[in-house]
Amino acid sequence: MNNALDGKVALVTGGGRGIGAAVDRAAGELGRLDILVNNAGAFLLGQLEQLSLDEFEQTVAVNVRAPFVASQAAVRHMSAGGRIVNIGSNTAERAVFPGFSLYAMSKTALIGLTKALGRELGGRAITVNLVNPGATDTELNPADGPNADTINGFTALGHYAQPADVAAAVAFLAGPDGRYVTGATVNVDGGFTI
Structure with missing residues (x-):
């Protein structure tokens, strides 16, 4: 646990419907919102x-x-001091398998959103950044x-990330040490995109 985030009010999204209602409710119940992690x-x-076209619409609705x-x-x-961290994908920069066009396109949109909001919200001292995970050892995508x-052959480090690796990048950007980083993309992908 990152002690620098103690006392901060954070919302981590995980769905595409009713999200503006969820943000307002969380801020209303907790009195404020310091950090938003767009993880859906x-x-x-x-x-x-x-x-x-339905699959296109569903993907854009959730990912964009x-x-x-x-x-x-x-x-x-x-x-002032608010943080927005968008979770993208390394496929926005390198799609090595066929069939990723829709997903990669939707995650690439987050690059533009992150940069534009970083510029727009900078004057209010709110930072906006993007974390692009690579293959991460999860139940849906196990390292074995x-x-x-x-997939390991495509990464410079030769193995999957652990969820904690991605969380550490998010915690840095959401915490006080990330106060002078905005509009940036951090690839947590073991060198997949180099």
Whole structure:
């Protein structure tokens, strides 16, 4: 646990519907909002000609619209020192497998959102940054899964991240040591994008 974040009010999103209602409710119940982590994500893969317009709309709603709406709602409750951290994906910079066009496109949109909001909110001393995780050892993507050896071969460090590796980058950007970082992208991907 990062003691620098003790006493801070943070909201970590995980869904795409009703998110502006969730931000307002959290800030209302807790009195303020210091940190927003836009973590919601839809991971739909498929060849371009096989993806439906409904799948496109669902992916954009969760991966693009939700972070925009959550950020819009959050800044109404943030004062100087507020932090927004968007969670993207290393596929925004390097898609090595076919079928990632929709997902990569939606996560690439977060680069523009992060940079533009970093500029817009800088005068209010609110920072906005992006963390692009690579392969991370989770239940849905285990480090010993069927594609792990192939994925490990694409990383300079040769192995998956642990969730704590990604959390540490988020904690740095959300904490006092990240006060002079805004509009930045931090790749926590073991060198996947180099």
